[in-house]
Amino acid sequence: MAKILFFYPNNPLVVNQGNNARAHALLHYFNSRGFTVDFVGIESNEFTDKHREEIQNSELVRDAYLLPKRKNSGLNYLIRTSIVNKINKYPREFQWIYHNQEVYFTKILAKNTYDYVVISYVHAFPLIKNKQALKNAVTIVDTHDFFTSQYGTVDTPHLGNLFTTEMRLLAKFDHIWAISVEEQFVFSQFLPNKSILTIPHGIQDRSQQRLPETSIDLFYVASDNPHNVESAHWFFKEVHPLLPENINITVVGKIQEQIGSYPNVTKIAYAENLDDFYRKSKVTLCPMLSGTGLKIKVVESLAFGIPVVCNERGVDGLSSKVNNGCLVTDDPKEFASYIIQLLDSDEFYNTHKRYAHEFFNATLEASIVFKKLDQFFNPS
Structure with missing residues (x-):
């Protein structure tokens, strides 16, 4: 069976945000196929040795390591990091x-021999610079996102350098896993000779876990990254005033810090398990004005058969943009109208619930995604 070294910087056992859920799902896939997996994260105030031990004691990995915190000063930093970045002209992002x-x-690589080294995020390329230490292991980058579009716009002075750097770094891996069809398209245009595979976020169908009676009308979960902050402000300024006052909204995650006080809004800073909220929610919100990549919250909603109301950016990464359980608009009035129709009309709601269930099981259910991974690891 394959031996894999899997790098992901954060704690994959905390699955209350999309990128962690992605890493957690991949670890479950590796485990289900009997692969031997060593995990590597980065030490931080939120990711300590205690958490590393929890991962190591789980059934998902053989060993777990934490890279030390970054050192931002000293002669070694100047020579080995700062000057190298300047020579390579890597933008700070x-x-x-x-x-x-x-x-x-490199010390971890020296202790073991791996068939594959899977690196989350193209930024982490320096971890595989030492080709001798890899001992011919196949290198894979799980991109998670197209970062040039996250960091820059047409007005960004160094936009060209951002894009060139991202393509140059992607090209240094043997294989590229893109999380969305849009990213696979972009990468393939500029890296025509690379192996690029679309691996969406796959989870099991959870529609049977829905409670017969829902107590949450609208469920909104998000972190406080700039894209989410801008989108949350838009929703509560432009859409929320158009909704009936009796509609209740539950907001989970750090985004709640960016939202004012409203009589019909319940704010929860942290939830260890989002499934409890999905089970009792009728509609999911995904206001998203900018950003790229597959929205994990959308995948999770569809897994529960919950219709989603979102902006056009909310369906990025989905293989179909219509009849997929998502009602899409950038117009505040239409956004509010979709919400009201879903809550007031059983026929309208059940139609989009059915779309969500059918689309998810055809494209995003774990067995579908895992089959793609099976074909990658066992091409014969």
């Missing part, structure tokens, strides 16, 4: 891994 972390990762 891609200066993510420090020399002391490269050294630690």
Whole structure:
């Protein structure tokens, strides 16, 4: 069976945000196929040795390691990190891994022999710079996103350098896993000779877990990244005033800090398990004015058979933009109208609930996604 070294910087056991859920799902896939997996994260105030031990004691991995915190000063940093980045002309947005972390990762490689090294995020390329330490392991980057579009717009002075850097770093991996069809298209246009596979976020169908009676009208979960903050402000300024006052909304995640006080809004800073909220929610909100990549919250909603009301960016990454359980508009009045129709009309609601269920099981259910991974690891 394959031996895999899997790098993901954060704690994959905390599945209350999309990127963690993605890493957690991949670990479950590896485990289901009997692969031997060693996990590597990055030490932080939120990811400590205690958490590393929890991962190591789980059934998902053989060993778990934490790279030390980044060192931002000293002669080693100047020579090994700062000067190297300047020579390579890497923009600061891609200066993510420090020399002391490269050294630690190389020591892990030296102790073991792996068939595959899977690196989450293109920024972490320096971890695989030492080709000798890899011992011919196949390198894979799980991109999670198209980061040039996250970091820059047409008005960004160094936009060209952002894009060029991202393509150059992607090209250094043997294989590229894109989370969305849009990203696969972009990468393939500029890296025509690379192996690029679309691997969406796959989870099991959870529609049977829905409670017969829902107590949450609208469910909204998000972190407080700039894209979410802008979108949340838009929703509560432009859409919320158009909704009937008796509609209740539950907001979970750090985004709640960006939302004012409303009589019909319940704000929860942290929830260890989002499934409890999905089970009792009727409609999911995904206001998203900018950003790229597959929205994990949309996948999770569809897995429960819950219709989603979102902006056009909310359906990024989905293989079909229509009849998929998502009602899409950038117009505040139409956004509010979709919500009201879903809550007031059983026929309208059940139609989009059926679309969600059918689309999810045809494209995003774990067995579908895992089959793609099976074909990658066993092409014969």
